[in-house]
Amino acid sequence: MKTRTTLLAVGEVLAWWAALVVLWLMLISTVYTLEWVVGACAAGVGALAARAGRRAAVRPR
């Protein structure tokens, strides 16, 4: 059960991260390596914040 919870958490953060990276790539003007790196890092922070926000708003029953 514990493994399942961890997997679900990792999956959720990864899903947020992927969505945020795509959003970043859509909003910038030119795509190059540094933008990828900065975008991936920012999306990582954003994904953790998004999960925390989702958990604060929607309490798991």
Next chain:
Amino acid sequence: MNGWILAATVVLAVGLGTTLWGVATGPLGRRVVAQNLSTALVCPGLLLLSQGYDRTSYVDLALLLALLGPVGTLVFARLLADELAEEQPRAWGLTWAAAGLGAVVVAVLCAVTGPGRSMVKLLIVGALLVGGNLLASRAMSGGFPGVSRG
């Protein structure tokens, strides 16, 4: 001056002028409605200006405004909850008109831009603009009674 700048001037002059007048005069409910409409009208104006001047950085301004405008209205809806509970300001005709203007501007700009990342960005701005304003209008008119008011 080209057609885009002319259209932006009309949108800004008529839209922003009217909403500023609405914000500055009249009862509280009307002021809040006008404040909400002002961002919904300035955002398409900025999009038109970005096309007219060929400066893509104006799209970023429109994106910020589309994001922060409804958030500002939600703050007002929260802070003025007691006063607004009596009035429950509704202006669905104007709200849908502003949303329609935003949708038309975004659609025309998408058609001009053509497929690509900048078109996706425009669509994101449009979705935030229309969705955010409909949400903010609903919150203002007491459309979310389940949310605790403080």
